Amino acid sequence: MPDHTSPGTLLSELRARPPLVHCITNFVAMNIAANVLLAAGxxxxxxxxxxxAGEFAAIAGALTINIGTLSSAWLRGMETAAIAAGQSGKPWVLDPVAHYATGFRRAAVGRLLELGPAVIRGNASEIIALAGGASRGQGVDSRDGVEHAEESARLLARVHGAIVAVTGAVDFVTDGERAVRIEGGSALMLQVTALGCSLTCLVGAFLAVRPDAPFEATVAALATFAVAGETAASKAHGPGSFSWRFLDALAALDASLLDRQARLRCA
Known part of the structure; x- marks a missing residue:
């Protein structure tokens, strides 16, 4: 029997019914995130x-919130959108960028967590710190390995009833009980700004397609990113050529290729 929750199946569904994704993201990420979503479908x-923000969140298929370039005005928009998404039954994704860096960010993320994100996506340092651990993160950079964040991710998922995705060399996704590791991608992705922020928006797109299966939707989004990244890197000569090749690889990716090349392992 076919797997109705495989990454390829969900990608086909996304392209058959292109979801409207409400992205509250940072200044640096807006252009690349929009292009990533368009390339994915x-x-x-x-x-x-x-x-x-509240009115728009209610009509979108999903909402994504990224605190990268946070301000008081943007935070009010984020909270308004998250409340409206919750009231209208729309799932949303939280990307707690460098939330440990300042008191303003810590307070903002604490308030957003209370509004019930369906998915939390961050790097290892962000997830460790969000779960109350001591991370080695500095600014937006993660200095912790994904493997060191796995237990923090499981704890965070159980406490908040959310899917937690830790992204890095090998991604990790958990709902507190189940867990999957996703291999692939490329080291060149670290040299193209805002690709991680764009991934958060892509998680929102898959979540809009399968709001009833947030774990599978998150895994599908990360697998899509990993396969496209690996494909782009095979012909790239550096971060510049990788950037446009990544969008091309994402747009060219189809369901059968994704399911053949996605490297998923239960954890």
Whole structure:
């Protein structure tokens, strides 16, 4: 029997019914995140003003919130959107970028966590710190290995009832009980700004397609990113050529190729 939750199946569903994804992301990420969603087959909208964020979240398929370039005005828009998403039954993703760096960020993430994200995606240092551990992160850079964040991710998932995705050399996704590791991608991805932020938006796109299966949707998004990254890196000469090749690889990826090349391991 076919696997109705395989990454390829979910990618086909995404392209058959392109979801509108409400992305509240940072200044650095807006362009690349929008292009990533378009290449995957989704429809991006970068809406952050408090005056319209709630109304827009209610009509979108999913919401993603990234605190990379945080401000008080943007935080009000984030909270308004998250509340509206919850009230209208729309799932949302939290990307707690460098949340440990300042008191403002720590307080902001604490308030957003109370609003019930369906998925939390971050690097290892962000996830360790979010679970109350001591991380070695500095700014937006992770100085901890994904393997060191796995137990923190499981704890965070159980406490908040969310899927937690830790991204790095080998990604890790858990709901607190089940867990999957995703191999692939390329070291060149670390040299292209905001690709991780773009991945958060892609998780939102898959989540919009399968809001009832957030674990499988998150795994599918990370597998899609990993396969496209590996494909792009095979012909790239550096981060510049990798960047456009990544978008091309993402756009060219189909369901059968994704399921053949995705390297998933139960953890």
């Amino acid at each position: 989704a429809s991006p909208a970068m809406v952050h003003a408090q005056e319209e």
